[in-house]
Amino acid sequence: MDQKKVAVIFGGRSGEHVVSLRSAASIMEAIDRDRYEIIPVGITREGGWLTGPDAWLSLWEKREPREARRTVLVTDPGSPGLLVQSDESPTQWSYQPVDIAFPVLHGTYGEDGTIQGLFEIAGIPYVGSGVLASSVAMDKVFMKVLFQEHGLPVAPYVYFYRWQWNNRESYWEDEIKNSLGFPCFVKPTNLGSSVGITKVHASEELTKAIEEALLYDDKVIVEEFLEGREVECSVLGDLEPQASRPGEVIPCNEFYDYRAKYIDDRSELVIPVELGESLEKTIRDYSVKAFNAVEASGLARVDFFVNTITGQVAVIEINTIPGFTSISMYPKLWEASGINYEELVRRLLELAETRFHRRRSLMVTPPE
Secondary structure, rough: OOOOOEEEEEEOOOOHHHHHHHHHHHHHHHHOOOOEEEEEEEEHHHHHOOEEOHHHHHHHHHOOOOOEEEEEEOOOOOOOEEEEOOOOOOOOEEEEEEEEEEEEEOOOOOOOOOOHHHHHOOOOOOOOOOHHHHHHHHHHHHHHHHHHHHOOOOOOOEEEHHHHHOOOOHHHHHHHHHHOOOOOOEEEOOOOOOOOOEEOOOOOHHHHHHHHHOOOEEEEEEEEEEOOEEEEEEEEEEOEEOEEEOEEEEEEOOOHHHHHHHHHOOOOOEOOOOOHHHHHHHHHHHHHHHHOOOOEEEEEEEEEOOOOOOEEEEEEEOOOOOOOOOOOOOHHHHOOOOOOOOHHHHHHHHHHEEEEEHHOOOOOOOOO
């Protein structure tokens, strides 16, 4: 059987660059080399594309590449693949075919529909959600609007743009105090891995938190604090997605911020978490419903706040390219549900091809 060529794409221009490198390393280690040939593709923080044996190491060590060469995606669907610059001459390029793309790009310029659109133009099957699902799931405001339209419970929130904040700071401060109160969470609308998020305890902390969020985005969302446990659930599939058993995050810090996720190893993951049959069913049902609400495909992790005393559940967000290291919540939840890491990667690659061919079969050439 001929090996299919899988371009694993990592790094990127977002604040989650390092997280992406860690996820990609685990994925490349798990891909079945008998069935697939791996083509590492690293995107630098500046947006340059590199390929070759040293592509991952070049980004990790932030050094001049040895066996990493510049590459660009061919956008002609008749020749899906990459053009790779020659070692001998910068004006010479060779063609590298690609059968499947596996984007492992967290955050903007990777999880937000931009690179998914590039794959659509290039005619390359790719792991994960399409352009629409990726973009709306990346924007916390549009995501919540879709959740509410589908009857999913969300935390009360307000949002505003940079220009609105600059022109009417006092208005938005009063709006947050009166409609949400304290504590509350201030977040950039389009980012992940808890980058730029602040838990605000009192009004005097609000301006600083908003200015922090505005470092990463032009739109800010402020959410009411909900008392409860942080519960997460993984979803896998396409037209008939399935939800894993849920797990609980017990953060070492006041909330599950970037440091608690990736730097300080004192946070605890309870996998699976025992919530009782009824509450667990609710979490799993809501996870599939959230997945379908944004029209996701392939994989996603859905995050909740759950008050186990009152039974109140709120959907916080859906992540269409969740952290994917061997110890990340998404694969660990599937492991607890009977699918190991290697099998999970295999299924995602197969889902990518299935979705691509299903959608292609629906394309009808209009009459001239």
